[in-house]
Amino acid sequence: MNIAAAYKTRAPLLSLLGLLLLLLHANAQALPQTEPVPGGLVVLAIGNSEEKPEARFNKRKTMVIHENGQWHAVVGLPLRTKAGRHHIIVTSSNRSSKKYSFTVQAKQYPEQHITLKNKRMVNPNQYDMERINKDRTHIRGALRHWQEKNNVQLDFIKPVQGIYSSAFGLKRFFNKQARKPHSGLDIAASQGTGIMAPAAGTVIESGNYFFNGNTIFIDHGQGLISMYCHLHSIQVENGQAVAQGDIIGTVGKTGRVTGAHLHWSVSLNNAMVDPSLFMRAEDRPAAQNKK
Ligand SMILES: [Zn+2]
Structure with missing residues (x-):
């Protein structure tokens, strides 16, 4: 029986219930x-x-x-x-x-200790610092972007098939030196794995940065910006509109990394927040990965 036929035969009350359930479901994701x-x-x-x-x-x-x-x-x-x-x-x-x-409420994020062989990635030289400062201007500009948009897609899909390898918020130490907390979520996957746009948006910035490697920024609207780092390849251009599920690039190991993975950050009103807050429960990292 097709849907139209089903609606004709069922009592109007059932149709109304169905509609309510549909609305509730739609609202639960919004x-x-x-x-x-x-x-x-x-x-x-x-x-x-x-x-x-x-x-x-x-x-x-x-x-x-x-x-x-x-x-x-x-x-x-x-x-x-x-x-x-x-x-x-x-x-x-x-x-x-x-x-x-x-x-x-207070939240204690655990510590993570990482050892890097490339000492310049821990203590950059003067030439590197010039580049890092230049990068910072681009990154800050992208994260502060504001696009007025009423229909912001807020139900994100996991951008790459892979294993959650580093949780959001970890207090980080590189070669025993304290650095900024981990402001994104890491998903380990082999080099060349396709990365999908988790939600509709516009590519506002992309390039190669000292720490982040090949990077893409997507503006989803109203101060919601997502960032994809350490890419092997970038397959979108600045200004390009992307739909949920579109391939934007591939996983790589460019920048400050110990292996191939996607570093995924989500910024809301210029605050780095846990990307999993925008994902369906079944796609989020398991509790044991959050340590
Ligand atoms: Zn990361």
């Missing part, structure tokens, strides 16, 4: 889950005004999504966020402002 920790995110209901309000966290514009007849601010929390009360400022179209508070 907004990411609140994870109020450093490197997590919070989703705050901010009213049902007719016009879209603007939300800011630490003066930086945040994502605002309409869902279930309500506006929601989706706020990325930087890894350096202190535990305790924080707030966003929401400004409505009539310019009135309101404060919405939320509590961030």
Whole structure:
């Protein structure tokens, strides 16, 4: 029996139930889950005004999504966020402002110790530093990008078939020297494995950087940017629109690496957050990989 025939024969109440279930399912995927920790995110209901309000966290514009007849601010929390009360400022179209508070819980991320044979990747020389500073300008510019877009795709797929090898947020030590925490998720796969865009977006920047190697940045809209590092090949161009599942490049071992893997970062309002917060539960790293 085809769907049309099924609808004709079933009671209208059943069709209504089916429609409700469909709507509930669609809504369940639309907004990411609140994870109020450093490197997590919070989703705050901010009213049902007719016009879209603007939300800011630490003066930086945040994502605002309409869902279930309500506006929601989706706020990325930087890894350096202190535990305790924080707030966003929401400004409505009539310019009135309101404060919405939320509590961030402390999270202890484990340590990771890595030994690199290439000492320049731990203590770069003066020439390298010039390049690193130049890279930083490009990377910062890409992560601060803002594209106004109402339909932001928030249900990400895993960008590459592979094994989760390093969790998000690890406190890192290279050759016993403390460095910045791991601000992404590593997926190990052999060189040449295709990398897919986890959600629709626009390629805003790509290039070769000292630490990150061959890198692509995708802007998904409203301050949600994803970054793919250590690529063997880049198969997209700046300005190119990509759909979920499109191949953007291949896994490699360029930049500061110990082997072939994809380093995947997700930035929300310029805060690096755990990429798995945007993935379906079954695609996320297992709890034992989060150590
Ligand atoms: Zn990584």
